[in-house]
Amino acid sequence: MTKALLAFILASALAGIGIHLGRAPTSMARSQNAIRVAVPAATSGSFTHPLVFPPVDTNANISVNIDEGCVQIMDGPCTNMWTYGGTYPGLTVRRPTGQPTNVTFTNNLDAKAGEMTVHNHGNHSTADSDGQPTSLLIATGGSRTYRYDGLEAGGNQRGKTQFYHDHRMDVTGRNVWMGLTGLYIVDDPADPPTLPSGNFDLPLIIADRQFDAKNQIPYVFNPNGVTGDKFLVNGVYQPYLEVGDRKYRFRILDASNFRTYFLELSNGDSFIQIGTESGLLPAPVTRTGMRMGPAERLDVVVNFAGELGQNIYLVDALTGTQLLEFRVTQHVTDDSSIPATLRPPPDIGEPTVTRNWSFNQAGGHWAINGLRFDPNRVDARPVLGTTEKWVFTNPTGQPHTVHIHDVSQQCVSRNGGACYPYETMKETWYLMPGETLEVKLKFTDHTGMYMLHCHMVEHEDDGMMTQFEVVARADPTPRPRPTPRQRPMAH
Numbered sequence: 169m170t171k172a173l174l175a176f177i178l179a180s181a182l183a184g185i186g187i188h189l190g191r192a193p194t195s196m197a198r199s200q201n202a203i204r205v206a207v208p209a210a211t212s213g214s215f216t217h218p219l220v221f222p223p224v225d226t227n228a229n230i231s232v233n234i235d236e237g238c239v240q241i242m243d244g245p246c247t248n249m250w251t252y253g254g255t256y257p258g259l260t261v262r263r264p265t266g267q268p269t270n271v272t273f274t275n276n277l278d279a280k281a282g283e284m285t286v287h288n289h290g291n292h293s294t295a296d297s298d299g300q301p302t303s304l305l306i307a308t309g310g311s312r313t314y315r316y317d318g319l320e321a322g323g324n325q326r327g328k329t330q331f332y333h334d335h336r337m338d339v340t341g342r343n344v345w346m347g348l349t350g351l352y353i354v355d356d357p358a359d360p361p362t363l364p365s366g367n368f369d370l371p372l373i374i375a376d377r378q379f380d381a382k383n384q385i386p387y388v389f390n391p392n393g394v395t396g397d398k399f400l401v402n403g404v405y406q407p408y409l410e411v412g413d414r415k416y417r418f419r420i421l422d423a424s425n426f427r428t429y430f431l432e433l434s435n436g437d438s439f440i441q442i443g444t445e446s447g448l449l450p451a452p453v454t455r456t457g458m459r460m461g462p463a464e465r466l467d468v469v470v471n472f473a474g475e476l477g478q479n480i481y482l483v484d485a486l487t488g489t490q491l492l493e494f495r496v497t498q499h500v501t502d503d504s505s506i507p508a509t510l511r512p513p514p515d516i517g518e519p520t521v522t523r524n525w526s527f528n529q530a531g532g533h534w535a536i537n538g539l540r541f542d543p544n545r546v547d548a549r550p551v552l553g554t555t556e557k558w559v560f561t562n563p564t565g566q567p568h569t570v571h572i573h574d575v576s577q578q579c580v581s582r583n584g585g586a587c588y589p590y591e592t593m594k595e596t597w598y599l600m601p602g603e604t605l606e607v608k609l610k611f612t613d614h615t616g617m618y619m620l621h622c623h624m625v626e627h628e629d630d631g632m633m634t635q636f637e638v639v640a641r642a643d644p645t646p647r648p649r650p651t652p653r654q655r656p657m658a659h
């Protein structure tokens with residue numbers, strides 16, 4: 169018997185439930201995968217705290233204080249964090265698409281935290297409201313209003329699960345680690361109304377932290393990533409969630425600075441992935457395991473039907489850690505359904521320009537195309553209204569999560585072949601060592617400066633970031649050109 173299976177059985181026994189014999193072979197087979205690392209099962213003292221959810225604000229005008237606060241996470245002393253609105257994760261902004269939203273952030277942190285800047289990750293923002301890393305900052309004691317119009321390419325923005333976080337140059341890692349992360353959900357009436365909704369549509373924000381003996385989380389920069397050994401869901405360590413025996417929609421975010429997870433359900437059940445960072449997929453995709461890197465979102469449905477009385481764990485298979493315990497405690501009727509087709513990606517035409525981006529190194533630092541971030545350098549000037557193909561390569565020995573601001577990207581190919589069916593349209597892409605990814609993107613609505621970077625934030629802070637500037641057409645109304653005169657021959 170493998171250690172992983174033993175751990176699974178021990179955990180099940182401790183939780184006071186029977187082993188689901190029909191599924192044991194699946195567990196055994198899956199545990200033989202080389203990437204799995206077995207760790208001791210949770211003891212009976214674990215999973216005693218209920219999962220909680222950040223407060224939600226649905227108003228058009230929202231004020232968020234960036235405050236220091238002591239957040240109760242581990243048993244014992246509370247943890248000093250930097251928060252959006254007093255909680256970790258911060259306030260969830262939830263808005264209907266197509267509606268303007270103004271969010272005013274006030275920086276109440278101690279002066280030594282410095283200036284802040286807030287990026288609404290995944291939002292199609294104007295450059296001024298995109299959270300620039302070195303300009304339009306929020307000074308200590310100051311405020312700044314970010315305006316989001318909810319529009320894109322002549323219509324409403326697609327429904328999706330975005331998140332906002334600090335983006336200050338050089339210290340994004342520290343600021344995010346200290347707590348500056350919150351969800352920003354866009355609801356879209358054009359999405360199928362039969363998907364699980366209301367109390368059955370829940371966010372799961374996964375992040376790791378390293379706590380010291382006093383439950384504090386001092387941040388020590390390491391260009392190769394800052395990780396912790398405690399995995400939190402919505403800011404709770406080893407939480408449980410009581411659910412009914414029906415379908416739930418979970419909007420999962422990897423809010424960690426650096427850590428990659430491989431999510432599975434302990435009973436071998438599948439997730440039905442319905443969406444990505446960029447909204448719903450064209451069609452649902454059934455997956456038993458899902459890799460997830462920093463800033464990626466997985467919009468999934470889990471069906472607990474037929475599992476009344478069971479405890480099921482959301483597991484990170486890379487470390488063998490149970491993240492969350494689902495307790496199927498109630499029988500409820502399920503009026504939700506997942507349509508066979510969800511939403512096709514928009515037609516953005518064929519690319520007319522190709523650019524290559526190598527996520528590599530320079531002088532011992534992380535870089536893009538051999539150059540570290542320089543706010544005075546612009547590495548691409550795509551023209552508003554055009555579609556380009558961007559080719560990403562990873563010649564390093566480490567994975568990277570490629571993230572592009574402004575507009576979503578559509579997958580063209582992965583490693584010269586087909587894209588994964590769950591990666592039709594995204595804005596954060598996992599790139600393993602040696603991989604090549606081709607995407608296409610259309611620069612709509614806004615001109616100005618946008619970022620492109622690795623979202624393993626210590627890589628970003630170390631220099632794996634650059635910027636592109638969307639420029640207006642040089643000649644917006646093409647006129648007939650005079651026939652060029654014959655140039656005199658040189659010889």
Ligand code: C2O
Binds near residue numbers: 333619
């Ligand atoms: Cu979520 Cu440029 O970042």
Ligand code: CU
Binds near residue numbers: 287288289571572573
């Ligand atoms: Cu972003």
Ligand code: CU
Binds near residue numbers: 622624628
């Ligand atoms: Cu990276």
